[in-house]
Amino acid sequence: MELRTSMELLLLILERWILEDEDGDYDDELGLFDVPIAERLSHRTDRGAGWRHVQQLMYESDQQCYDILRMNQRTFEALCKMLAERYGLKETHHVYLEESVAMFLETVGQDKTKRDIAARYQRSLVTVQRKLDDVLSAILKFAEDTLRPQEGEFGRVSPVLRNDDRYWPHFRDCVGALDGTHVPVRPPSQNAEAYKGRKQDPTMNVLAICNFDMKFIYAYLGVPGRAHDTKVLTHCARNEASFPHPPPGKYYLVDSGYPTRTGYLGPHRSMRYHLGQFARGGPPVSARELFNRKHSGLRSVIERTFGVWKAKWRILDRKHPKYGLVKWIKLVTATMALHNFIRDSHREDHDFVQWQSDDDGEGEGEAEGADDLITKSTFCVCGCGCGNVLRLRNEQQVAYAAAAAAESAAAAESAAAKRTTTKGIDAAAAADSAAAAAAGTCVNETNSPNKEVQKEIQLTWEAKCQHLPGSRFHIALKRC
Structure with missing residues (x-):
């Protein structure tokens, strides 16, 4: 008789797995089928074990709380309080609110199945499923408020x-x-x-x-x-x-x-x-x-x-997630909301x-090499090649500056050649640019006899960069 019951249960599991709904959101592994009463009771051989586990996490080792729930004890307490007061998460007669939240955090933080959670907290699969859904709904409400720019x-x-x-x-x-x-x-x-x-x-x-x-x-x-x-x-x-x-x-x-x-x-x-x-x-x-x-x-x-x-959130590491697409999107969104809460x-x-x-790696040897070439406080972000980008300290840097100035001069000549109102380009302007760059000064500070060249350089780089009209990127040469 027991063998027949086990076979019927197995066939029921396979049937539910095959006949998953159209959006693929049926969770075949995690116990959403009708579990017999005897099966449910088998998970509760040690009533109160789940709450004792949560108390241990909350009041004993902070490191253990962090390792399992992926946040510190005070952060966990603040999360439970916020979900209860602002997003309507409630506890029931048999399951405290902190236990429900801990179940969810352990699921997404350790990539645990509902069967694992049921065994750890000594709860039935139905209870675990219901509590996880309640916590997920509350966190998704929080996500609507946190996954957006704050006022101002x-x-x-x-x-x-x-x-x-x-x-x-x-x-x-x-x-x-x-x-x-x-x-x-x-x-x-x-x-x-x-x-x-x-x-x-x-x-x-x-x-x-x-x-x-x-x-x-x-x-x-x-x-x-x-x-x-x-x-x-x-x-x-x-x-x-x-x-x-x-x-x-x-x-x-x-x-x-x-x-x-x-x-x-x-x-x-x-x-x-x-x-x-x-x-x-x-x-x-x-x-x-x-x-x-x-x-x-x-x-x-x-x-x-x-x-x-x-x-x-180690649930994101799984190569083949066990959740359907709709449920998976909700879970991923919830982890992003929790990310923001911990940061806040x-x-x-x-x-x-x-x-x-x-960080970005500039604090070590690379930054020192960059400082030899360019002083951070005076570089020009537009990439226009003007002399203000360089504070020269050796001959190699002079060569770099001259090359940048020559590139700007070539761009100016190309743009000016297309203008019918311009009769020619004063060759001295390019020489002034190179000399200014070699001296470590901005080309706009030199006494160039042809202001049209500077205007052409500006127009050329405005068309080239196309960053932000009206911003300091767009008018970088004017700023220099």
């Missing part, structure tokens, strides 16, 4: 940016960094091919924007992994009412996978950009390479934010400290 955020300068003289004041109008990342996914069976990315593994493309405090201020999830980053951004900017467009004069930093347009500042193409390239190949040798390295260093905040987010707690978090100290 774009109107004030981040202290992280203001206090870093590597980037201040050159990037003072930057309000964050934008990029995409891939997260493994269990795709719906009717559209599985679209989710295969470059490595042929099924993923979804997650578009995210973060500020310089390593907090997410926007996230768009669920796009098939085959979609290009630019298409995802275009869709969000045009169709998503919640997309935080940068205010006039402000911009996000983006990599070369996105086009440079108003509000989105990318690097110069066809030259070194990533910090590893400068670590292997030496410091920048031109104004545009310098801009690329500074751009890469500041934009690395989005890479570090992705890094600490994925390192903290203003308590030291080991994962954030580790990824923050990793």
Whole structure:
């Protein structure tokens, strides 16, 4: 009789697994089927074990709490209090609120199945499922409030940016960094091919924007992994009412996978950009390479934010997630909201400290080599090649400056040749530019007899950069 009951249960599990709903959101592994009463009672051989486990985490070892729940004890208490007071999470007669939240955090933090949680907390699968759903619903309400720019955020300068003289004041109008990342996914069976990315593994493309405090201020999830980053951004900017467009004069930093347009500042193409390239190949040798390295260093905040987010919530590491697409999107969104909550707690978090100290790599030997070429406080971020970008200290640097000035002069000649109102280019202007660069002064400070040359250089670089009309990037030569 027991064998027959076991076979019937097995057939029921297989039937539910085969007949999953259309969006692939049926969780076949985690006990959403009707469990017999005897099966449910078998999980509760030690009543109260779950609550004792939570008390141990809350009041004994803070390190153990951090290792298991992925946050400190005080942060965990603050999270439970917030979910109860602001988002309506309630406890029941048999399960305390802290126990429900701990179940959820252990599930996403340690990539545990519901069966693992049921055994650890001595609860039935039905109870575990119900409590996890309650906590997930409350955190998703919190996500609506935290995964967006806070009031007045774009109107004030981040202290992280203001206090870093590597980037201040050159990037003072930057309000964050934008990029995409891939997260493994269990795709719906009717559209599985679209989710295969470059490595042929099924993923979804997650578009995210973060500020310089390593907090997410926007996230768009669920796009098939085959979609290009630019298409995802275009869709969000045009169709998503919640997309935080940068205010006039402000911009996000983006990599070369996105086009440079108003509000989105990318690097110069066809030259070194990533910090590893400068670590292997030496410091920048031109104004545009310098801009690329500074751009890469500041934009690395989005890479570090992705890094600490994925390192903290181990459920994101699973190559083949066990959840359907709809449920998976909710869980990933919840982990991003928890990421922001931990960051807002203003308590030291080991994962954030580790990824923050990793920074952009300029604090070591590479920065020293760069200082020999260019003084940080006087470099011109537009890449225009003007003399103000260089403070020369040796003959090699003089050669770099002369090359940059010659490039600017060549650009001016090309642009001026197309103007019918200009009868000629004063050759002395190019010589003045080279001499000024070699002397370590700005070309606009020399007494060039032909002001038309300076105007042509400005117009040429405005057309070349196309960064932000009216910003200091656009009028960099005037500023110099």
